Amino acid sequence: MTLRLLLPLIALLALAGAARADEPLRLTISGANEGAVPVAVVPFAHEGAGLPPSVDLAQVIAADFNRSGQIRSLPRGDVVEFPVRESDVRFATWRLLRQDYLVIGRVADAPGGGFRIEYEAFDVARQERILAGALNGREAELRGVAHQIADLVYEKIFGVRGAFFTRIAYVTARGVAPSIEYALMVADSDGHGPQLVVRSREPLMSPAWSPDGRRLAYVSFERGNSAIYIQELATGSREVVSASPGINGAPAFSPDGSRLALSLSRTGNPEIHVLDLASRQTTQLTRHWAIDTEPQWLPDGRSIVFTSDRAGKPQIYQVPATGGEPTRLTGQGDYNARVSVAYDGQRFAMVQGAGNVYRIAVLDRTRGGGGRYDLVSPGRMDESPSFAPNASMLIYAAREGGRGVLYSVSADGRVRQRLVLADGDVREPAWSPYRQR
Amino acid sequence: MNVAIRISLAALLAFGLVACKKKTVRDEVEPPVDTTPPVAQTTPAGDDWSDPSALDRIPCLRQRVVYFDFDQANVRSEAQEILSCHARYLSNRSMARVTLEGHADERGSREYNLGLGERRGNAARDALTVAGASSGQLTVVSYGEERPTCTMSDESCWQQNRRVEIVYTVR
Numbered sequence: 001m002t003l004r005l006l007l008p009l010i011a012l013l014a015l016a017g018a019a020r021a022d023e024p025l026r027l028t029i030s031g032a033n034e035g036a037v038p039v040a041v042v043p044f045a046h047e048g049a050g051l052p053p054s055v056d057l058a059q060v061i062a063a064d065f066n067r068s069g070q071i072r073s074l075p076r077g078d079v080v081e082f083p084v085r086e087s088d089v090r091f092a093t094w095r096l097l098r099q100d101y102l103v104i105g106r107v108a109d110a111p112g113g114g115f116r117i118e119y120e121a122f123d124v125a126r127q128e129r130i131l132a133g134a135l136n137g138r139e140a141e142l143r144g145v146a147h148q149i150a151d152l153v154y155e156k157i158f159g160v161r162g163a164f165f166t167r168i169a170y171v172t173a174r175g176v177a178p179s180i181e182y183a184l185m186v187a188d189s190d191g192h193g194p195q196l197v198v199r200s201r202e203p204l205m206s207p208a209w210s211p212d213g214r215r216l217a218y219v220s221f222e223r224g225n226s227a228i229y230i231q232e233l234a235t236g237s238r239e240v241v242s243a244s245p246g247i248n249g250a251p252a253f254s255p256d257g258s259r260l261a262l263s264l265s266r267t268g269n270p271e272i273h274v275l276d277l278a279s280r281q282t283t284q285l286t287r288h289w290a291i292d293t294e295p296q297w298l299p300d301g302r303s304i305v306f307t308s309d310r311a312g313k314p315q316i317y318q319v320p321a322t323g324g325e326p327t328r329l330t331g332q333g334d335y336n337a338r339v340s341v342a343y344d345g346q347r348f349a350m351v352q353g354a355g356n357v358y359r360i361a362v363l364d365r366t367r368g369g370g371g372r373y374d375l376v377s378p379g380r381m382d383e384s385p386s387f388a389p390n391a392s393m394l395i396y397a398a399r400e401g402g403r404g405v406l407y408s409v410s411a412d413g414r415v416r417q418r419l420v421l422a423d424g425d426v427r428e429p430a431w432s433p434y435r436q437r
Numbered sequence: 438m439n440v441a442i443r444i445s446l447a448a449l450l451a452f453g454l455v456a457c458k459k460k461t462v463r464d465e466v467e468p469p470v471d472t473t474p475p476v477a478q479t480t481p482a483g484d485d486w487s488d489p490s491a492l493d494r495i496p497c498l499r500q501r502v503v504y505f506d507f508d509q510a511n512v513r514s515e516a517q518e519i520l521s522c523h524a525r526y527l528s529n530r531s532m533a534r535v536t537l538e539g540h541a542d543e544r545g546s547r548e549y550n551l552g553l554g555e556r557r558g559n560a561a562r563d564a565l566t567v568a569g570a571s572s573g574q575l576t577v578v579s580y581g582e583e584r585p586t587c588t589m590s591d592e593s594c595w596q597q598n599r600r601v602e603i604v605y606t607v608r
Contacts, residue, residue, distance in 0.1 A: 177584050203583035205547060225578050226551070247555055247579060250548040263548060268559075270552040291552030307549055314549055338546035351546050358544065381590055383546055399543070402588050425588075428547065 036072035036415075037100050037157060039065055043076075044105040044117070045084040053107060053115055053142050060146035061103060061153070063190060064164040067417050068154070068392055069410025074099055086120055086129060094124045101130075103153055114138040119149045121156060130156045143192055163388040164189060167432040168395055169197070169207040169216055170406060174424040184218055186233065189388070189408075189431070191419040197231060198238075207430045208251045217241070217251035217260060228262060230277075242275060242282075250294045254301050254321075261285075261295035261304050261321075272306050274321060285323050294338050297321070299345045305329055307337040316350060330363065331370045338384060342391035347411075349376075349385035349394055360385045360396050362411065376413030386431045387411075395419075395429040487529040489608035497522035501603040503561060504596060507542070510556035512564045520561060523603055524568030531571065534607040537561045539579040542595035547581055554579035561601040576606075 041062045046052035065071035074097065083089045083104050094102050105119035114136055121131035131152055137145040144165060151162030166189045174181045182204040187194040198204065202221035209216060210230075217230045223240075226248045231238035242248040246265035253260055260275045264282070272285040272295045286292040290310035297304055298318075305318045308326070314337040317326040330336040335353030342348070352361035352375070360377040381399040388394065395408045404427040406419040419426075485491060492498050503516035512520065527533055539558030541550035558577035566572050587594040 176588070177586050180584065203580060205551075205581075205583060221580070221583070246577075247551055249551050263552075265552070265555055270555070291549055291556070293548040293552055294546060307546065309549070314545065335545070337549050353545065356544065381543065399590060402590070 036070055038074065038098055039071050039101040039103065039153070039157075040074040040079060040094055040097065040099040041065070041103045042079055042082055042105075044107050044119075045082070046107045047084075048107060048109040048115065050109060053139055055139070055142035055146065057105065057107070057117060057142060057146040057149070058103070060143055060190075061150045064147060064150040064162075065154075067190065067408060067415070068164075069412065069415030070158065070392060071154070086122075086132075089122060091122070091124055091127045094122075099124050101153070101157060103149070105149070110136045115142065117142070117145050117149070119152075121153045143188065147188070147190075160390050160392070161434065163390040163392060163431075163434065165435055166389060167213070167435070168386075168406075168429050169209065169432065170397075170426055170429040171204050171207065172424045172426050173404075184216070186216075186432075191406075197233065197236075198229075205428065206250055207428060208253060209430055209432045210253045211255055211257045211433055213433045213435055217253060219249050219251070228260070230260075241277070241280075246270075247293075252295050252297060254297050255299055256301060259321075261297060261306075263293035263295065263306075272304065272319065274304075283323065285319055285321070286326060296339050296341050298341060299343055305339050305341060305348065307339070316348065332373055333361065336361075340385045340387050340394070342387045343389060344391065347387070347391060349387055349396075351383050351385065356380070358382055360394065360409075362394075362413075374413060376409050376411070377407065377416075382407075384428045386429055388431050389434050395431050397427045397429060486526055489530070489533075491526060492605065492608055495522070495526075498526055503601050503603070505557050505599045505601070507595070507599065508545070508553065510553065510560045512560050516561075517564060519603075520564040521568045524565045524570040527565065527570035527574050528568075530608075531574070532607060533605060534574055534576070535565075535570075536576045536578055536604045536606055537565075538584075538602040538604055539577065539581075540584060540598055540600050540602070541582045542598040543582050543585065543590065544595065545582075547583070551579050551581035551583075554581045557599075557601050561603070 041058045043058045062073035065073045081093050084106050102122040102124055108116045110116040116134055116136050118134045120129055123130050135145045147165035150164045154162030167186050168189055169186050172183045172185060181201060183199045184197040184204050184207055185194050186197055200220055200222050205219040207216050207218045215230055215232055219226050220229055227243035228241050228248045228251050229238050230241050244264050244266040247270050248264060250263040251260050258277055262273055263270045264273050269289055270291045270293050272292045273282045275282045288310050290308045292306055292308045294307040295304045302321055303318055304321050305316055307314050308317050313335050316329040316336050316339050318329050319326040333352045336350045338351045340349040346365045348363040350361055351358050357380050359375050359382050361373045361375050363371050363373050365371040379398040383397050385394050385396040392411055393408050395406060397404050398407055404425040406426050406429050407416050409416040497519055500519045503519050537558040539554030541553045558579055562575045562577050565575060585598045587597045
C-alpha cells in the first residue's frame with residue numbers, strides 16, 4: 001500500500017482511538033417502573049436568530065426523569081403535539097395520552113451571547129401551570145441548564161429537591177500490574193462531560209466531596225505510601241493533609257467542611273481519627289486491634305459511622321464524633337462495609353456480603369425494630385455505594401467481564417442504568433452534593 | 438505557586454523528617470537495580486549469606502512472594518520457610534532494607550482490604566523479626582486490592598492476589 005493511502009488510514013485510526021477515550025459513561029436501562037409518574041417532555045422550540053443549540057434539552061430532561069425510576073417520560077415518538085407556550089397547550093391531548101405532567105420550553109438568544117431557555121410545566125389533571133421560568137447559558141452549559149429544569153420539575157412533583165444537576169467523582173484504572181495507570185475523574189451525574197482531576201501510575205482511591213462541592217479529598221500512593229490529598233477542582237491546586245506512617249485512608253468531610261474523618265494506622269492498626277483542617281490537629285476516636293475504617297458522618301455532624309471487624313467480620317458501628325464507645329449499627333448479614341449515609345440520617349447504604357456474593361443493601365432505620373434491609377443491586381461483586389444528595393438514587397460499582405463498571409439505581413432498586421467507560425476499569429463512584437444554582 | 442513546590446512544602450511542614458525517611462518512590466514491582474559497586478564480586482561465592490548475589494543465587498531467597506488465606510493474615514508454613522530464609526539473609530547483611538507490600542483480593546470493600554493488606558504485611562514483618570531480621574530493616578506498605586496481578590473473579594486468581602511481596606530497596 002502506498003503512503004498516500006496509509007496516511008488517511010492512520011489518521012482515521014487515531015481519531016477512532018481519541019473518540020473512544022472521550023466517550024462519556026454510557027447509559028443502559030435495565031428495568032422498568034410501572035409505578036413511575038408519567039411526564040411528557042415536548043422538544044424545546046428554537047426561536048433565536050442564530051443557529052439552534054446542539055443540545056436537545058428535552059431529551060436530557062427526559063433521560064434524567066427515566067434514570068430516577070420515579071418518573072417515566074413519554075417516548076419521543078408518542079409526542080403528538082408540540083406546544084411552545086401555555087396558550088398552545090391542549091390538556092385533552094395529554095390526558096388522552098395518560099400523562100400526569102407536561103413540560104414545554106423554548107430557546108431564544110440571550111442578550112450578550114448564549115441562549116435564554118424559557119420553560120413551563122403543567123399539571124394535566126388540574127389543567128394548571130405549576131412552574132415557569134428562564135435560565136441563560138452558553139452552548140457548553142446547556143446540559144447543566146436542562147438538568148436544573150429537570151430538578152425544578154422533580155421538586156414540583158415530589159416536594160423534594162431534584163439531584164440531576166450534580167456530579168460524580170470516580171476512579172479509573174487502565175492496564176495490568178506493574179504498569180497500571182490510575183485516574184481520578186469527575187463527570188455530570190448522567191456520565192457526560194468526564195474531566196480529569198488527577199492521573200497517577202500509583203493507586204488512587206476513595207474520592208470524597210467537600211460539602212460545597214468545590215474540593216475532593218482522596219488517597220494517592222504517589223509518595224510510595226498512602227497519603228490523603230485535598231484538591232481544589234477549579235484550580236487543580238492541592239495539598240497533602242495526612243501522610244503518617246502506615247495507612248492514610250478513607251477521608252470523609254464533616255457536614256460543615258471543617259473536619260476530615262479518616263482511617264490511620266500509625267498506632268499499629270487502622271483507627272478512626274478526626275482531622276481539624278484549620279489547626280491540623282487529629283483526634284483519635286477508636287482504640288481497638290480491629291480494622292476500623294470507612295468513616296462517614298451523620299448529617300448532624302455529631303456522630304460517625306464506620307466499618308470494623310472487631311466482632312470477627314466487618315460490620316457497621318456508630319461512635320460520637322468526640323469519641324466514646326462505639327455501638328453496632330448493623331444486626332443483619334455476615335459482612336457489612338463501606339456505608340453511605342442518606343441526608344435524612346435514617347437510611348444507610350452498604351456493601352452486604354454473603355459467601356462470595358457482595359451486593360448493595362439499604363438499611364432503613366425508620367421501618368420497624370432494628371430497621372429493614374433491602375437489596376438494591378443484583379450483581380456478585382458490587383461495592384462502593386453512594387447516595388445522591390436527595391437519596392432518590394444511588395451510584396455503585398460492579399464487576400462485569402473482569403472489569404469495573406458503574407450503575408445508578410433508584411433508591412427502591414427497581415430501575416438501574418449502567419454507566420460504562422469504553423475501556424478500562426471504573427470504580428469508587430462518589431455522588432457530589434447539590435451544586436450552587 | 439508551583440503545585441509541586443506547594444505539595445513538597447506542605448509535606449515537609451506537616452511531617453518533617455519522617456517524610457524524607459519514608460520517601461522510597463517506586464514505579465514497578467521488580468526490585469530496583471543493584472547499585473552496589475562491582476567490588477562485591479571479589480567476595481567469595483559459595484554459601485555466603487551476606488553477599489547481595491545470594492538473592493539471585495539461593496533458591497529460597499529468589500522467592501519474593503508469600504500467599505495468604507481468604508480474609509486471613511496468619512503466615513502459612515510454606516510462607517514461614519521463605520520468610521525465615523530472608524530473615525537469615527537480613528541478619529547477615531544489616532545494610533539490606535526490605536519493603537513488605539501487602540495485598541488483598543477483590544472481595545470486600547477497598548479500604549477494609551487496605552487494612553487487611555497491612556495486617557498481612559505486619560504478619561510477614563513479625564515472622565521476619567522473630568527469625569532474626571531487625572525491625573529497622575523492614576517497612577510495610579499496604580496496597581489493599583489496588584494492585585492485582587490478575588483480574589478474573591475466581592479463586593485461582595484471588596489466591597494470586599492475596600499476597601505479600603518482599604521488595605529489596607537496598608540489597
